[in-house]
Amino acid sequence: MAAGIKDKVAILGMGCSRFGERWNDNAEDLMIEAYVEALADAGIEKSSIDAAWFGTGIEEEHVGKSAVPLSMALRLPNIPVTRVENYCASGSEAFRGAVYAVASGACDIALALGVEKLKDTGYGGLPQRNRGSVNDLFWANASAPGSFAQLASAYSAKHGVNKDDMKRAMAHISVKSHDNGSKNPKAHLRNKINEDKVMNAPMIAEPLGLFDCCGVSDGSACAIVTTPEIAKSLGKSDLITVKAMQLAASNGREAQHNSWDGSHFVTTRAAANRAYKEAGITKPRDQISLFEVHDCFSITEFVTMEDLFISEEGNAVNDIMDGFYDADGKIPCQIDGGLKCFGHPIGASGLRMIYEMYLQMQGRAGDRQRKEEPVVGMTHNLGGFPHQNVCSITIVGKEGA
Amino acid sequence: MEVGILAYGGYIPQSRLQRSEIAKAHSWFNPGLNGLAKGERAMANWDEDSVTMAVEAARDCLADSDRNDVSAVYMASTSFPFMDRQNAGIVADALNLNSSLQTLDFASSQRAGSAGLATALQVAKGGSGPILFTAAEKRQTKAASPLEFTSGDGAAAFLVGQGKVIARLLGSHTEAVDFVDHFRGEGEAYDYNWEERWIRDEGYLKIVPSAISALLSETGVKAEDVTTFCFPVAARGVAGMLAKKLGIPESSVADNLQANCGETGTAHSMVMLSHALENSKPGDKILVASFGQGSDALLFEVTEEIKSLSPRKGVSGYLARRYAETNYNKFLAFHDLVNLERGIRAETDKKTGLTTLYRNKGMTQAMIGGQCSQCGTAQFPKSNMCVNENCGAIGTQEDYPFAERISKVNSFTADRLTYSPDPPAYYGMIQFEEGGRLMSDFTDISPETDIKVGMPMRMMFRVKDYDNKRGFRRYFWKATPADASNKGE
Known part of the structure; x- marks a missing residue:
């Protein structure tokens, strides 16, 4: 390498x-x-x-x-x-x-x-658009929430996690992000919500309800x-440097080959492995101090916490419900409010995540500043659909860390 | 050499609109409609048309026949999706038949179904290979019209030819009479109908008997020896009156499926014939007659071969695959009979590049994927590089048809965001038992279908998108639960 x-x-x-x-x-x-x-x-x-x-x-x-x-x-x-x-x-x-x-x-x-x-x-949600002249001939009539929602059915079937426990953990993810977003003046959605509100919201694509979906901004x-x-x-000190940047793109295995079970992101695992290696990180659960992941939907964040090798496979529910990823938890995830509260202006999102890392590491994050300044942070973007996508991972940190 | 039917098939769409619901909507306007408010009518899904239904009936018919033997595909309908593009050709393509084939559409009359079958039998007599004949109808009817109640959507298919016929043709006779009981002129969506009593007395009861009498005298078969009399007209008691007039036993009058299906237009004589063959015995004499600017009459004798025909769903099997639809508004919406607010998402342009389609016709219309000749991995779509990460061979893909294969659900959702004419849109990853997978649209998911990971699915040929701007529609295959017992009442 x-x-x-x-x-x-x-x-x-x-x-x-x-x-x-x-x-x-x-x-x-x-x-x-x-x-x-x-x-x-x-x-x-x-x-x-x-x-x-x-x-x-x-x-x-x-x-x-x-x-x-x-x-x-x-x-x-x-x-x-x-x-x-x-x-x-x-x-x-x-x-x-x-x-x-x-x-x-x-x-x-x-x-x-x-x-x-x-x-x-003229409407909520991402623009409905064509997918390419050949793809339009055979691709399913899939939206973003409908594509990501399927992670839940495959995950639940694979790990035997019951649907209610999953839905509750997904709700916790959204509640946590809204708590964080409420403290961020640049976020789109700044209201606090609770688990019941999430669980009882109108269904968008089963099992994702309205509050399982990020905003559109x-x-x-x-x-x-x-x-x-x-x-x-130029007079700068206490630099924030780039530790790793990795990208993984699907090659058709998930979409066309039966070796993928639909419960996780093949690309995230590949990109994370390479990024940790590039950054010299061997125990991510102990070494990463902050995450901004691609929470386009609560289930995406849920599954991603395992694909980044932080929560053990099949065990995300416990970490999420234990508050491991909350703002005051072991490793906060979406401390700025995430896509959930910022919405997902596609070209801006990845840079918005790095912006939060940059502020937190310099102690400039205002009301939502993590008490102990994060040292190494990871941002993650997932573009496309679980079955064919690109995953981008960036690790930034204090110089020398 | 004797000629006849080698195999039969049928198809009735899953949804059955309750006629009481139609009456509920319209009896304020025309209380007379309450008299038609009994039973249910077959209602095509939004993604079905006469071509897709013909394909399903043909698949049922061809169950274990060698598709390479088929020498011609004929299709009859008065509701063809295309006025200029051979509809039988689409059927042939979906069935992945080879291109060395005669294809022909029969249209413009409620007699097109029976005339098409008679023609196919005549051609087959000349010694061609087996001919696949299909008839299908999805009739457009005005809201609150009696036809809206009595019509149903459906299709039938027959393989006709020489050799091991299950029913030999004893004879056929046609009377051509330009009796205009109804018509549909150029550019018109709906039929214009004349008085029923006149049609009965001067049409059915005069023209049909001349055709049948001529046929019986030509074949030397006595009316009392007819075992099954298929006459497709919905009007109550007409078939019985004809039987009585002609001396056909009352018990031989076949059920016109008005209670549970409705009259499937020009396909209905064929649907009834297909249905009659299901329970027929060697020696049975089946008389089928039609009505439409004259009358066709065909007489068949069932042979011993019927016993060795492989099992098929048939009209009865598809009638049993049933969901009782109680939402008449859905019917209105599917047929564009109401100006529904479909939302801005529905505005997406569904233009199809005809070059793109032609180049990818095998993939979209016949669902042909590829199989690597080096590692054996099956994949969809076919590509010039094997998807197996441990192989990746280039140029090793051989045609691998997926349409008849069974898959299992890997993941799925019910999507209320994406535009669908029938929300929520169901779709998911399906995985074929012998390899290959696809993120596939699902179809015919009734409210009682309990989709589960691992559930077996079969493919159905359906309309993928309508391009209303240009009057085009593109077809592709969708997954539906393979086990009809997943359907509720």
């Missing part, structure tokens, strides 16, 4: 727009909001940025194709700008582009920005990265 990028790249600055139903803002307005914060945080001039990566998922709903919308919105001086799309990992993929550019030495300073406007469809987030040396030369 290659040596990896551990500690080769530091975060110089980050910004994040307020997420929500931004009826009166275009994508460009959200981009500028995130960018202005990131640039001020980095303390550099626009002219120092050597290249940029632009993450957005459903571009036909807002900016259209290519990286030009980012270059135009930020009036970038004809530098290389690349648009990336990789399902819900699009934001993390923009970050990976910028990080790899710096790690390779091709750039001194690179920018990653993700944005999405999802609230211009507009938002943008931005990161500026450089080498630790340059960061220090």
